[in-house]
Amino acid sequence: MRKYNFCSGPAALPEPVLLRAQEELLDWEGRGCSVMEVSHRSPEFEAVAARAEQDLRDLLAIPDNYKVLFLQGGATAQFSAVPWNLLGAGQKKIDFIHSGQWAKKAMEEAGRYGEVNIVASSEDRNFSYAPAADSWQQSEDAAYFHYVPNETIGGVEFGYVPEVSCPLVADMSSSILSQPIPVENFGVVFAGAQKNIGPSGIAVAIVRDDLLDRALPDIPRSLSWKVAADAHSMDNTPPTFAWYLSGLVFQWLKEQGGVSAMAELSWRKSALLYDFVDRSDFYSSPVAEGSRSRMNIPFVLADERLDKQFLQESEAAGLLNLKGHRSVGGMRASLYNAVPVEAVEALVNFMADFEKRVG
Template sequence: MTERVFNFAAGPSMLPEEVLQRAGSEIMNYHGTGMSVMEMSHRSPMFQKIFDHTKHQFIEMMHVPDTHEVLFMQGGGSTQFSCVPLNFISASGKADYAVTGNFSGIAAKEAKKYGSIHLSYDGTQEGFTRIPSQKELQLDPEASYFHYCANNTIYGTEWQYVPDTGNVPLVCDMSSDITSRIVDISRYALIYAGAQKNMAPAGVTVVIIRKDMAGHELPITPLMMNYETMIKKDSMYNTPPCWQIYMLGLTMDWLASQGGVEGMEKKKHAKAQLLYDALENSTLFHLHAAKDSRSDMNVTFRTGSDELDQKFVTQAAEQGLVSLKGHRLTGGMRASIYNAMPLEGAEKLRDFILQFDKENR
């Protein structure tokens, strides 16, 4: 296949074609330097300009207030499962976690190494089919923080509201829906997100931290996992992931051209609704997530037959609709429709769903 496909992978995922084209044109000789960004010293004036531009664009796109700092860290979102308790749990030695999927469950398990963890909600028994209501959250007013994952890629659920935790600092893993919607950053003590779904290739993790939350780390906190270290050195205590930061900047430029997060929020819902409508009106397919908890980023569905599921994935790939196989924990299918997925891709998948339903009912 010589043409580009519509890649529905959960991450690493599609990047905007305009971003790839621009990166390709600059990869051998960035702005007359005679070298690639991948070869550039992170201490050079040229890379400092790249870094500053990326950070500025991200702050502008996400409307980050002056009360918060933006960090570019390494280790993926999974490393933040340790960073958060190491830096925040000292206030009371306790923390609240809402477990609505695989990754929030892993985060809670990791945090138990550093303090007393209370599960404000645990959706394990229900198979993670929904997001809890505010009333269902069992909150500890003495918790050092409350942690949740905004969007669950495996199960296709997404929080449709921001939890009200009173005076308890709010921490959120936004790895799979950051930059896809408007977020009131002021409500959060910390937001973290791996880049490989909506922002850049894997290798950089964006952290948005309220400045007064830094400097309270446990004594055992490793140097490179200490938010205070990263703030003081503006994310450059050691060599940062230069290429990924550059790519993140290109994606933020593209996002600005698309109307920012405001424009993206409208587009993402339109794409998701196309697929949900087709699946709901079919006779063959079943959706995993409860209607009021459905994700606009990851649409999870199945036929009820492993054989038919595999047939769907295989035939879809033949039509340039790839990486639709569901996660091993759920089976079935998963269509990840992040920011870079054009409406055309969602429409083509919608048409294939309708065709497959007609031919296999």
């Protein structure tokens, strides 16, 4: 029996997608071989790639003046790719909102190529809230503005899209496809696949056309968005199986009603868990109300000495990967699109029983 997986990534995949991949594993489209054994330049795989791109465009209502790129190296590679691709027009300042671990990693990498300006930071309260827009200190001549709409580790989510005069860059690794987004307000959106898109090994970048010619002259070929766009993401052999599986997830999402349906479901799931935690004296949320993530929900026990027992018993009950990140501690339940409501109900029931027995 499959268990309920609350892992932050690589995360749960929709069971219908896994079953279809299993069915097609040895004989894909009647070809007598796996999709992993088909040339990425064959007409058959080109059709897979084209459908995946179109389905993603449909799901997010991506305008025609944006390229959709399927890339290698995960979102972390884009920490390097973003400054390499956007600092070639002479501007060297980069505005950042410092909202947690993933913003910090992106800032450190960008600082190797440009001058980082921290517009706002929530470090003063251990990254437990999203800084309000009226606290920003923006640069007048920034090459771009980078933020993380949802911090996977801290469980903080921005309830708004920043309004800036330079290209807006968003790392949506843990929130993409969980709700509609105004793509036209962004210069670049990128995301690692292993949370809401598909398996690890591939990333997606959505890049506005006018930003493809701003790269530094000595940009590595493997990081160039223009090279990737000109080659339809196939300048070299891509991770074809991850691309294929991501495409199946996009099809599944459309069958569920698209990102609007996912948004409604995410609010329902997260409210179920937050409401229980807020009513309890045994559990608590370290994240400020109004900044709480729908995707990644950290919570702590009143007595941290019970953490080990909680994790052992929850795993025995079929509730997997609830341990919080090592930098934060406590627990964390990631409620991505493929995590069903029944999983959250089972978690809440377990938590109530655990509290009754040991609290």
